[in-house]
Amino acid sequence: MSTHRPLRVALLGAGVVGGAVARLLTEHADDMAARVGAPLEIVGIAVRRAGRDRSDLGVDPALFTTDADELVTRADVVVEVIGGIEPARSLILRAIEHGASVVTANKALLAEDGPTLYAAAAENGVDLYYEAAVAGAIPLLRPLRESLAGDEVTRVLGIVNGTTNYVLDKMDTTGAGFADAVEQAQALGYAEADPTADVEGFDAAAKAAILASLAFHTRVSGTDVYREGITEVTAADVAAAREMDAVVKLLAICERSDRGVSVRVHPAMIPRTHPLAGVREAFNAVFVEADAAGQLMFYGKGAGGDPTASAVLGDIVAVARHRVGGGLGPGESSYADLPILTMGDAMTRYHISLDVEDRSGVLAQVASAFAAHDVSIETVRQQLVPGEAGQAARANLIIVTHTATDAALSSTVERLRTLDVVRGVNSVMRVEGS
Numbered sequence: 001m002s003t004h005r006p007l008r009v010a011l012l013g014a015g016v017v018g019g020a021v022a023r024l025l026t027e028h029a030d031d032m033a034a035r036v037g038a039p040l041e042i043v044g045i046a047v048r049r050a051g052r053d054r055s056d057l058g059v060d061p062a063l064f065t066t067d068a069d070e071l072v073t074r075a076d077v078v079v080e081v082i083g084g085i086e087p088a089r090s091l092i093l094r095a096i097e098h099g100a101s102v103v104t105a106n107k108a109l110l111a112e113d114g115p116t117l118y119a120a121a122a123e124n125g126v127d128l129y130y131e132a133a134v135a136g137a138i139p140l141l142r143p144l145r146e147s148l149a150g151d152e153v154t155r156v157l158g159i160v161n162g163t164t165n166y167v168l169d170k171m172d173t174t175g176a177g178f179a180d181a182v183e184q185a186q187a188l189g190y191a192e193a194d195p196t197a198d199v200e201g202f203d204a205a206a207k208a209a210i211l212a213s214l215a216f217h218t219r220v221s222g223t224d225v226y227r228e229g230i231t232e233v234t235a236a237d238v239a240a241a242r243e244m245d246a247v248v249k250l251l252a253i254c255e256r257s258d259r260g261v262s263v264r265v266h267p268a269m270i271p272r273t274h275p276l277a278g279v280r281e282a283f284n285a286v287f288v289e290a291d292a293a294g295q296l297m298f299y300g301k302g303a304g305g306d307p308t309a310s311a312v313l314g315d316i317v318a319v320a321r322h323r324v325g326g327g328l329g330p331g332e333s334s335y336a337d338l339p340i341l342t343m344g345d346a347m348t349r350y351h352i353s354l355d356v357e358d359r360s361g362v363l364a365q366v367a368s369a370f371a372a373h374d375v376s377i378e379t380v381r382q383q384l385v386p387g388e389a390g391q392a393a394r395a396n397l398i399i400v401t402h403t404a405t406d407a408a409l410s411s412t413v414e415r416l417r418t419l420d421v422v423r424g425v426n427s428v429m430r431v432e433g434s
């Protein structure tokens with residue numbers, strides 16, 4: 001039995017994640033004490049509104065407070081799960097200045113201003129842990145920060161947003177509409193307080209920034225990440241992918257080359273045979289490629305109260321152990337300071353669907369637009385579109401390119417738009433994973 005004094009834990013937020021943390025911390029109190037070497041005592045739970053019935057959490061109602069500023073000054077470990085930039089940032093900094101170690105799930109804040117928090121933690125000799133911030137329950141950041149610290153990571157590629165994966169999966173498998181699928185994801189506790197962060201790709205971009213920073217020992221913020229969400233993905237895009245035996249996924253791609261670091265988040269078609277294509281509902285999956293380790297794959301629940309709380313609890317145990325036994329976990333590592341490349345430099349492939357006139361010379365004109373930008377075509381498929389009486393015959397051209405820079409590919413599309421024989425560009429989507 002440990003003789004160490006109880007460690008005081010302050011919880012900021014009792015929403016989807018905070019509620020699950022409070023409940024699990026209480027239910028597993030004995031096991032947690034044994035693992036840490038000291039009892040963990042919840043000294044307060046900051047909430048926005050007092051008086052709500054929270055009896056389902058199984059914690060003493062006297063612990064709820066609306067005074068988060070005061071609460072953070074009397075804790076050994078502060079767990080921030082309110083989300084957003086402010087007041088989360090000020091509360092974390094105040095907690096650190098008062099000597100508390102911090103556990104947070106707040107990827108938005110880390111991607112916006114992580115270095116300020118890491119510096120404050122280092123200056124005050126406390127831990128700042130955030131495993132839950134990327135891919136929920138999946139142990140991913142600790143492997144990057146610790147297990148792979150001796151290797152050189154070259155690529156991190158994956159599905160890191162549960163809400164958008166859920167939405168795209170429902171659109172593909174049940175033909176659900178976009179808005180209905182988003183509502184379902186919200187009801188299941190996957191979506192952010194404002195689901196715009198999910199569907200516009202901000203959440204995945206924040207996670208990509210955190211992953212790239214850890215993987216490449218370089219500061220990458222959310223604004224360094226090229227971002228496209230899934231709001232422009234149409235049922236026709238999903239159907240076009242199906243025709244190619246592919247699926248549409250929102251991918252986060254962090255790559256290191258001789259020239260620097262490229263970090264992007266956008267929807268892409270991936271072949272159904274690719275392991276990421278089988279990632280359903282709100283699950284996440286991330287591939288990591290490292291020089292010596294080769295390919296690694298991480299898979300599991302990336303969103304939801306209990307799965308996210310699992311990662312938070314793991315971090316609480318880690319930082320509490322340091323309180324008992326001494327020492328600190330690794331801090332920020334940004335020594336490599338690699339240049340951040342633009343999206344134009346990224347190497348990718350395009351799937352382009354064109355509405356063209358069905359007459360001689362059309363293919364040659366289209367092909368010349370690709371050649372002009374040194375973009376090589378992998379496949380071309382033509383489908384005749386039944387024309388209306390008296391109108392010129394039309395065809396749908398579906399072109400998949402070989403790999404080229406995104407700048408060359410997007411210039412090619414611009415050129416295609418100017419051709420007389422091209423009546424319209426129906427859709428353009430990147431292709432990854434083959």
Ligand SMILES: NC(=O)C1=CN([C@@H]2O[C@H](COP(=O)(O)OP(=O)(O)OC[C@H]3O[C@@H](n4cnc5c(N)ncnc54)[C@H](O)[C@@H]3O)[C@@H](O)[C@H]2O)C=CC1
Pocket residue numbers: 012013014015016017018046047048049068081082083084087105106107108132133134136189190191192193302303304305308
């Ligand atoms: N829900 C999920 O699946 C995951 C969430 N996260 C992150 O965890 C954090 C929390 O997310 P959720 O629990 O889903 O959000 P939520 O909206 O369910 O909970 C946040 C809670 O904080 C409370 N709150 C807001 N301002 C406050 C303040 N000043 N003082 C005290 N309480 C305040 C809100 O009333 C709400 O109950 C966010 O940073 C989110 O990005 C991370 C991974 C997964």
Ligand SMILES: N[C@@H](CC=O)C(=O)O
Pocket residue numbers: 133135136160161162163164190191192198203302303304
């Ligand atoms: N809203 C996020 C929650 C986890 O980070 C998601 O849908 O993945």
Ligand code: NA
Pocket residue numbers: 131132133134135136137138139140141311
């Ligand atoms: Na995680």
